[in-house]
Amino acid sequence: MKVQADLSKLSIRRAVKADLPRLLELIADDDLGKNREGVGSDEACYVEAFDRISADSNQFLMVAEMDGRIIAMQQVTFIPGLSRKGATRAMIESVRVDGYLRGQGIGHWFIQQAVQLARERGCKLVQLTSDKKRIQAHRFYGSMGFVASHEGFKLQLEN
């Protein structure tokens, strides 16, 4: 059984382009992600995507570091809206924690950092979707107060 990590050793910051190789490692190191990425073979698409994220002030691509190494990432998108009295919502995507460090409370701490950022930006709602195959993740989000109130629909486009 793994023990709780020493969370005082963790820090967060916004990702910079030099982090990209490590971010792609985290994205590919995932049961569902490993078949849909071509890391290394086609890097221009990732660099362009990083630039699109950086150019959008409503995106915050967040990394967590421990001992100078990136051990987690997530993307927070701020979505202004009219409903709920003009509420801005925060959407969390692409949550990844280093496989060697799972089960130590890091994911919980990291999502809390996104929630704190959402509060600071005045959001009234934080939302995310999680593949129905990720049963463990659902228990995890439930334990943090997230409610599975919605169906998450996806439509793949052939461009």
Place this chain on the structure above:
Amino acid sequence: MKVQADLSKLSIRRAVKADLPRLLELIADDDLGKNREGVGSDEACYVEAFDRISADSNQFLMVAEMDGRIIAMQQVTFIPGLSRKGATRAMIESVRVDGYLRGQGIGHWFIQQAVQLARERGCKLVQLTSDKKRIQAHRFYGSMGFVASHEGFKLQLEN
């Protein structure tokens, strides 16, 4: 039984601030929305929210008009990302169709307009979440090719 609307009479455009009173009518005219909006009582919050949406080039607040009247609205957010080879995704929120016109194929046509916009912007994925209470909406999205592959989690924040 309602008949199919004459879709050739419909057109879409980006919402402008003068549309706001009508947009708020559509938002409030909804079983789930009517209890969480205070339309008219606190309009400054909606004007500020409209300005936030307009200032973000990754937002497209779309309205459909018929005979010069707005009969539907939806908000499309373009979210650049690293995963899926740097795919940008389109997220649809706040879909509303005038209650008098439901069941005539307008919703289907309108969502297709959002999907077409997503294609034009190079998106590889269109996503949305729908409250689990909206059973009819789920059949509707399924009929359009959307797959309910994800759980949609929400966390309300007390600011």
